[in-house]
Structure formats: structure tokens, C-alpha cells
Amino acid sequence: MTETEYLQFCKEQINGPLKEEDLITMLTAWGAINYSLGYNKALTDNNIEVKKEQ
Secondary structure (H helix, E strand, C coil): CCHHHHHHHHHHCCCCCCCHHHHHHHHHHHHHHHHHHHHHHHHHHCCCCCCCCC
16 A cells, blocks of 8 residues: 555545545554554564563
């Protein structure tokens, strides 16, 4: 999914006019999603397992 597709998906979830705050929230979430995906891919590519605390 591209950033444009993600924003389109988000706009479809909102009733009424799109506000600037909505766009900021959507783009912040997109950045967090991409960071997480990249982080997890780097771990996988380097055969690193995350230690889970008990």
C-alpha cells in the first residue's frame, strides 16, 4: 500500500469534511507503520530474534 492509497483509505473512514488535524494524524500513523515494518524486516534479514520479557 502506498501513502496515497493509505490516505484514500483513511478518507473513506471519515464522515464529513477532512480537517488538517485528520491529515496530520493519518500521516503520523503512516510513518509509524513504515518504521515498524522496516524495523521488523531488518531484524528478519539479519536473523535477529527479539527477546520477549516475561
